[in-house]
Amino acid sequence: MSNLQAIKITDRVYWVGAIDWALRDFHGYHTSKGSTYNAYLILGEEPILVDTVKGPFVSEMIERIKSVIPVEKIQYIISNHAEMDHSSGLPEMIQLASPKKIFTSQAGIQALRDHFHQLPDILCKVANGETLTLGNTHLKFIETKMLHWPESMFTYFADEEVLFSQDAFGMHLATQEIFAEHNDPAVLYREAGTYFANILLPYSPLVLQLFKNIEPLKLNIRLIAPVHGPIWRKAEDIQNIFSWWKKLAEQKIYPKVVIAYDTMWQSTAKMAIAIADGVIQEPGITPLVMPLSSNERSSVAFELLEAGAFLLGSPTLNQQTLPSVADLICYLKGLKRKNLFGQCFGSYGWGAESITLLKEEMQKMSITLIDEPIKARYVPTVDVLSSCTDLGKKVARLIKTKI
Numbered sequence: 497m498s499n500l501q502a503i504k505i506t507d508r509v510y511w512v513g514a515i516d517w518a519l520r521d522f523h524g525y526h527t528s529k530g531s532t533y534n535a536y537l538i539l540g541e542e543p544i545l546v547d548t549v550k551g552p553f554v555s556e557m558i559e560r561i562k563s564v565i566p567v568e569k570i571q572y573i574i575s576n577h578a579e580m581d582h583s584s585g586l587p588e589m590i591q592l593a594s595p596k597k598i599f600t601s602q603a604g605i606q607a608l609r610d611h612f613h614q615l616p617d618i619l620c621k622v623a624n625g626e627t628l629t630l631g632n633t634h635l636k637f638i639e640t641k642m643l644h645w646p647e648s649m650f651t652y653f654a655d656e657e658v659l660f661s662q663d664a665f666g667m668h669l670a671t672q673e674i675f676a677e678h679n680d681p682a683v684l685y686r687e688a689g690t691y692f693a694n695i696l697l698p699y700s701p702l703v704l705q706l707f708k709n710i711e712p713l714k715l716n717i718r719l720i721a722p723v724h725g726p727i728w729r730k731a732e733d734i735q736n737i738f739s740w741w742k743k744l745a746e747q748k749i750y751p752k753v754v755i756a757y758d759t760m761w762q763s764t765a766k767m768a769i770a771i772a773d774g775v776i777q778e779p780g781i782t783p784l785v786m787p788l789s790s791n792e793r794s795s796v797a798f799e800l801l802e803a804g805a806f807l808l809g810s811p812t813l814n815q816q817t818l819p820s821v822a823d824l825i826c827y828l829k830g831l832k833r834k835n836l837f838g839q840c841f842g843s844y845g846w847g848a849e850s851i852t853l854l855k856e857e858m859q860k861m862s863i864t865l866i867d868e869p870i871k872a873r874y875v876p877t878v879d880v881l882s883s884c885t886d887l888g889k890k891v892a893r894l895i896k897t898k899i
Contacts (some may be wrong), residue, residue: 502537502560502672504808505727506656506719508633510537512545512560514553517670525694526792529687530670531884533581534723536660537561538653541631542571546651546660547723548585557585558592561719572630575600576662577648578607582723587612599628603647622649625713638713640664640706642699657718664706665737666722667691667815676726676733686798687725688737692744693797698832703745707738746833749804751781753891756796758788758818763843763875764809770881771807771841774888781892785877788820794829800828804895806838806863809886812850817842821850825857837865837894839887840866841870866891 502510511535519527533549535557543565551556561567562615570593578600586598586608597620600608605619611795622628626641638650644663649659666759667687672678678823698701720737735788753775759765768785775783784803786796800806812819840854849870870887872880 497861499600499640500556500559501563506517506658507541508656509658510564511674512537512557514549514556515670519600522668526794528763531668531724534669536563536721537630537718538633543569543631544572544573544574547572547576547582548589550581551584554588555587571596573598574651575604575608576651577645578604578611579645589817601647601649607647642702643706652715657716659717659720661720661722663723665720667725674727676728677730679726689801690794690798693801694794698727700745700747703741707742740863744801749835749895750802751895751899752803753805754785754786754803755807756786756788758820760811763872764811767841767876767884768809770884771888774885775892778892779888781895788824789885796824797831800833805891806836809841809852810850810854811842812847815847815849817850829861835854836863837866837891839869843872845874
């Protein structure tokens with residue numbers, strides 16, 4: 497064992513989580529900087545463990561707990577979210593600690609039973625808004641259904657004004673600097689945004705409703721402790737992450753055009769560059785060209801957070817789009833980014849099926865299409881490239897009227 501230590505984050509709360517330096521894929525989301533699985537230990541007359549960690553990292557969590565108290569002294573466990581990266585350590589913790597009760601939402605009880613099948617009869621439901629006193633610890637529970645699973649909830653530790661926010665306000669970022677202010681702000685911006693874009697974006701209306709639901713509770717929040725990434729404890733940082741989440745959930749139009757494509761013999765690439773050239777001729781609007789040969793789907797999702805238009809290109813291969821483009825479409829459809837303008841483009845040889853497919857899929861994504869798709873037979877002519885440039889100009893001008 498490596499003598500791992502818990503990290504004290506308040507007088508009575510310790511971080512006892514684990515760091516996953518190697519994680520690079522989270523169900524399709526490219527996690528380029530790994531992640532953390534945050535679990536928290538609340539000390540008091542009856543010690544409480546808030547969430548567990550991903551199964552392979554249980555020994556790391558246990559070692560950190562033991563640096564503070566014997567594991568068997570844990571009296572209760574709170575499960576804010578049943579997804580396996582936070583719950584698969586639960587069965588082993590039950591065996592080691594023999595807790596009196598596990599508190600979770602009603603949907604959480606069913607989810608945990610469906611995951612593990614043979615849990616002891618110690619699962620206890622807590623309702624939305626319910627308060628609970630365990631020894632000298634005072635807790636409040638807030639349901640956050642579909643943020644991002646049906647059973648998700650927050651736990652508020654009133655004595656020290658700590659909000660355990662499960663996946664909300666988190667990010668996939670492996671770091672030993674567990675407090676946000678000790679990390680590079682540019683990295684926090686990128687990873688928190690990428691997390692929102694790839695996990696929470698489909699639930700944007702519920703994010704906005706969450707803030708409306710929380711405001712009347714008038715909670716004093718001194719520290720936000722999510723289950724992934726750094727902990728927010730500076731008042732300015734807490735306000736910033738709240739404001740940014742609200743902004744992203746509103747899905748407004750921004751002065752950026754994302755141009756994603758793949759290409760076989762550079763014809764579609766030439767069209768993408770011509771579109772970008774048209775965009776940049778309209779001052780104040782930024783084009784971002786993203787060849788899928790070197791950009792992950794999750795990076796495209798992030799860039800679309802603060803975009804006003806999405807242009808998508810592919811040549812035809814076997815009467816289809818290129819696989820990388822089909823993959824991106826499937827992924828983005830599920831994320832449901834709203835309020836985008838766009839159009840498709842691409843080259844073809846003897847059949848232009850990819851263009852038809854792209855147009856149909858973009859319509860399904862509720863993208864407002866501008867004019868008609870642009871297509872080139874084999875290699876784009878000067879006239880085709882000129883049309884691409886005109887499309888870029890037209891898209892940029894339209895964005896200017898909407899922001």
